[in-house]
Amino acid sequence: MTVDTMPIAAGDLAALLGSRLCHDLVSPLGAIGNGVELLEMSTDFPGIAQSAEMRLIAEAVAAARTRIQAYRMAFGMAQGDQRIGRAELGRLLEGIAAQGRLQITLDAAGDFPRPEIRMLTLALMCVETALPWGGRVIVLRDGAAWRLVAECDRARVDPDLWAWLDGRQPRPLAPSEVHFALLAEAARAQSRPLRHEFDATGGEIAF
Template sequence: MTVHEDPIRAAAASGIAPHRAPELGPDQAPDLVALAGSRMAHDLNNPIGAIANGVELLGLTGQAEGPELALITESVENARRRIKGFRIAFGAAAPGQTVSAEDIRALTAPGPDGRRIEIDWPVTGPVPRQEAKAVFLALMCLESALAWGGRVAVRAASDGWRIVASAERMRVDPGLWHILEGGPVPADLPPNAVHFALFARELAKRPRPVAITGSDTAIEIGF
């Protein structure tokens, strides 16, 4: 029978101090939700990329043509765009990381998903990933209110961001928007509204308090 020696005890007996990870305070602990978001987005992107490559090869060889292939191509492209957007909104954002202007323009441009929301974000250079994360979460909150379509303008200010959504009519849940102003997160928060809780957490990290104003046809978020 083989006896496996405890490596920690063996190291202690030999006078070698075992390696221990440094203890982190509450403010230094890793953001497990963000890390999980990054992991899922990464793992989902690989098979979707493989499908996209396969569809492209089918098109080049002429083995498959017609509306069916076009539908698959559009669906794959839509999935890739959404996963990239989710990775920015839900994923980890380390200091020093940025999101390129090209990626932001590609993710906010009208796509094959039939989105009826026009996003006007005149970005000209890379945006710090932590800032992009907050803006993408804000866009998701505003998209929840633009159930029938509309327009969103994103502007960078000297002290933060100003994002304005406008439409002929909106669907606003006061309980969800109250979360952004420091209100409690309801125990029955639905999955399709989780971005409100995550955006509130990002807002709590910022020195400037959030300012939200609205009417029947417009909502403005300043942070």
């Protein structure tokens, strides 16, 4: 008997892979984090919780877990009926800011469709690329519209990278730049036009 199967789009296949990788990495990181907490509470190792070595391990685990959470939002599957609460989004942005050079302020209320948060996370990665020396970002939501407004003392803007958001592909992307292509793809899938403008002191992405 022949069973017909629905083909998986290339973008969905990549998102499934991203979800699988993030899921499989979360468990061992959680185990390491739990082990660190148990060591800190143990009476067999007095003072270990205040040691520089233990603090380094704990901070590294926290940073990895935060980064994987951001990757799960950006690169994983995003079904239209899934929603993200304001508190969860706030924690995600706080974690991203804590592990990088951006100061991120969230100005939004309610809960949000997961595909929008996927686009938001990818857009934030694009802003990080343009602001490698740090800066300030305000994330605003008005109705269904999002704006990421960035200010900085010094930016690095590569026009060939930002051209990907306009549907042009002037050069291949490095692995560290893949979020530009993914944001453009997500915008097309959601029928949400992208608008962006950046110069030496900042700019914005809107969708």
